[in-house]
Amino acid sequence: MSSAVADLLMPLTRSPIRLSSKASSRTAGLLSTTRSETPSTRRATVHNESLLHFTRGRFLINESQELAQRHAPFNVDELAKLAVRAAKETSNGRRECVDTEKLADGMHNKAIRFTMDDGFQVIGKVPNPNAGLPHYTTASEVATMDFMRSVLNTPVPKIFSWNSSSDNPVAAEYILMENARDVSLSKRWDNLDVGLQFKVLDKIAMYQRAWSDVSFPKYGSLYYCQDISQSDSGLRYTNQDGEEITDGRFAVGPSASRQNVVCGRAELDFDRGPWCTVEDYERATGLRELFCVKTLLQLPRSPIAIHYSGSYQPSGYRKAFAIQSYLKLVEHLIPEDDNITTSHLWHDDIHVENVFVNPDDPSEIYAFIDWQSTELAPLYDHIIEPYILEYNGPPLDDLLERPKLPDIQALFQDEPEPVAKHKAD
Incomplete structure (x- = not known):
């Protein structure tokens, strides 16, 4: 979802073994997070509270609660120092941060662009409280981007540094990555002729084909082995040539899907995966919802139904009955075609703001961004058509x-x- 209202109306889909009480966290990449080093940040000292607040728009309902979920306090100066160190490591010389710019608010993250004196730019990303489970959301996003970049040859920004714990000088989880080159597709798409639009879609489809050619034996989310407690001997997957590969760097762990955390679900302890069969994956969705209906004090309202006198009125009993009916039928709802029930890694939010292209030739894709909450799910459960195909005429x-x-x-x-x-x- 790309707008505040749309995000409020987002329906619940599937996702969801249980998380350990103590999750590991780490800082990866070139940088450390010690307080001892203080690189020059000539204009990086920022006292504007708007950097920490959600300023992209307004909410039609529960605005104070929605804004609180998108208020992410963190130390901008410390994040700028780490950005300077990333620039020094990359450009082999002393660097200074000359500009700090807050990018447009996402619905689940804050993004700051740090520009150095030589023009080099670093993007700092800090998750909002509503982004997902602490540690797991950041750790999974980083590992997913690494796998997409290094194994599936998908253009994604290079990560310089990250930390999945808030116990650091920034006082928040963060990811520091390279700035995506050139322009987002949103700046060009509406002005492209149909022929060039087809070229862009053909290139996106090429990457999607590569994603569909690689399958996994489990359903959940991707992590580095050392970041999850139930990690086994390494990630097994089948490549595009049908060969079984084992990569000791990665493992499949709990699902980082946002459907597992919305409407109070983040505080509940239910089966979050990983799962070995598609039926276990689908059944976990029903069991998750049944547990939430019986546990949550306030049932979330349907995002697509209008309730008024004389119409259907939801209740805990009715919701539980519907879920129990689903659980009786779930094995019969799964497609029989094995080609679409296998587990795949996918980008389910391809819209024009998440694709960066060559401004002179938009069919040349430089980066796909926003891999947060990515899930290893059945192919039929992924969004195959990019959002940019939605009618806007x-x-x-x-x-x-x-x-x-x-x-x-x-x-x-x-x-x-x-x-x-x-x-x-």
């Missing part, structure tokens, strides 16, 4: 007329007038 009023009330009421013409009107309404 003129209204269709002349082509699709909305039915008039009398036309609907005519369906009940044999009923008494009050009854017919009630059924039509």
Whole structure:
């Protein structure tokens, strides 16, 4: 979802063995996080509170709660120092930070762009409280980006440094990565002719084909082995040539899907994976929701239903009955085609702001960004069509007329007038 309102209306999908009480955390990459070094940050000292607040838009409901979930306090100066050290390591020389710029707020993260005196730029990313489970969300995002870049040859920003614990000078989890080159597709897409748009989509499809060619024996999320407690001997996967590969750097761990944390789920202890079969994966969704219905004090309202007097009124009993019915049917709902039930790594949020391209040739993709909460899921469960294919043209009023009330009421013409009107309404 790319807007505040859309995010509020996001329906719950599937996701969801249980997390250990003590998760490991680490800092990876070139940098450490000690307080002793103080690189020059000429203009990096920032006292503007707007850096920490959500300033992208407003919320129609529960605004104070929504804003609190997107308020991420952290030490900008310390993050700038780490960015300077990343620049020094990369450009082999003393560097100074000359500009600190807050990028547009994401729904789950803060992003700061640090510019050095030689023009080199580093992006600092700090998760909001609503981003996901502490440690796991950051650790999984980093490992996923590394696997995508080094194994699947997908263009993603290079990570310089990260920490999945808030016990550091920045006082928050963070990721420092290179700035994605050139422009986001959002700046070019609407002005491209159809032929060039097809070239862009063809290139995206090429990467998706590469993702679909690599499958995994488990369902969950990707981590470095040392970052999860139940890590086995290494990640096994089948490459595009059908060969079984073992990579000792990675492992499949608990699902980092955001559906496991929304509406109070982050505080609950239920099965988050990993799972060895697609049926276990799908059944875990129902068991998760059944546990939440019985445990949460306030049931989350449906994001797609309108409730009024005389209509369906949800209750704990009705929700539990529906979930139990789902659990009885789940094995029959799984597609029989083994080609689409295998586990795959995917980018499920490909919209024009998450794709960076060559401005002179937008069909040349420089980077896919925003891999947070990525899940190893069945292929049929991934979004195959990029969001950029959604219709954004003129209204269709002349082509699709909305039915008039009398036309609907005519369906009940044999009923008494009050009854017919009630059924039509």
